[in-house]
Amino acid sequence: MSTLPDPGFVDFVRLIDTARRRMLQTANTSLIELYWQIGASISRRLEDGDWTDESVVSQLADHLARARPDWRGFSRRKLQRMRQFYECYCDRGIALSTLAELPWNHHRIILSQTRRPEEREFYLRMAIREKWSSRELERQLLGNLFARCKRLPEGESALTHAKSAGFLDLSDDAYLVEFLDLPTEFLVNEIRWRLLHQLRNFFIAQGANFCFVGAEFPLPLGERDATIDLLFMHRGLNCLLAIDLRLDGPQADILQGHNEYLTILDREVKKPHENPTIGLLLYADKVEEIVEYSLERSLTPAQIASYHKYLPTKKNLQEKLHELYLRYIAVTEVID
Secondary structure (H helix, E strand, O other): OOOOOOOOHHHHHHHHHHHHHHHHHHHHHHHHHHHHHHHHHHHHHHHHOOOOOOHHHHHHHHHHHHHOOOOOOOOHHHHHHHHHHHHHHOOOOOOHHHHOOOOHHHHHHHHHHOOOHHHHHHHHHHHHHHOOOHHHHHHHHHOOHHHHHHOOOOOOOHHHHOOOOOOOOHHHHHHHHHHHOOOHHHHHHHHHHHHHHHHHHHHHOOOOOEEEEEEEEEOOEOOEOOEEEEEEEEOOOOEEEEEEEEEOOOOOOHHHHHHHHHHHHHHHOOOOOOEEEEEEEEEEOOOOEEEEEEOOOOOOHHHHHHHHHOOOOHHHHHHHHHHHHHHHHHHHHHHO
16 A cells, blocks of 8 residues: 655755745854954953963863863864954955855854955855855865966856855864754654755766655554665666665664565555666765665566666775765764
């Protein structure tokens, strides 16, 4: 019996997505304003002679750590970065509201990899205008886009020289994670949901054969709660594709549990005219990364080869898994 979700459910996803983005933007604005105020206060106290030398910044970091040990993100190095942030922009006529349009991780990258004010402001405004992810920002810095654009023929826009990424990396929010000090369980669930969203987009980009059915698709297991992380219908193969993403969890029996879920999908969800469900297990931890397809055992080698023509290669999946895991640890290391 099919349990496909109501098409109208997408409206609720969009509503929640919009609210979450608004919440993150509000939190980011507060964070940037706080870092600006801290940087300004440190800079002025040193300039006015209230603090005799920069060793006082270390004393401040130690005091904050003792007074509020649950606070994170206020080490000596990070306090100095806040001071640099203020001093680099305080006389440049850039509104604080403009600076707040970028996550702190973008500012950290720009401040650490640029030397001149005009270069710094170029990457600042390009990142805002083109909605660069931190990964894309670093790529453009590495490619020295600023210098190349200065050499462009008159009338040619820098925008044609730069690739837009369109959404934030998880690592962009790592400093927000510190600042908000949200419960660890909430943060892990949030990270996982974003990774699944990115993985879903990866499969949708493979072509029209991949029809998205649902994320965290519930399985009927009696008293136990179980879900398939991502479920697709593959039109070319006329079968369901069930994807499990496991990061830093226990390895024991994960393949057995995955195959058990495939059996349930075939029994409870698959329609009579459809082929057996294909499973895909993606597992990564600090030691190894595993990409494993699960195909019907009764298939012949020729049939298996035919199936693989329609599916992403293991190499492409390993690259995507590695990328997702790097984004995962970029935030979970801050949580820890």
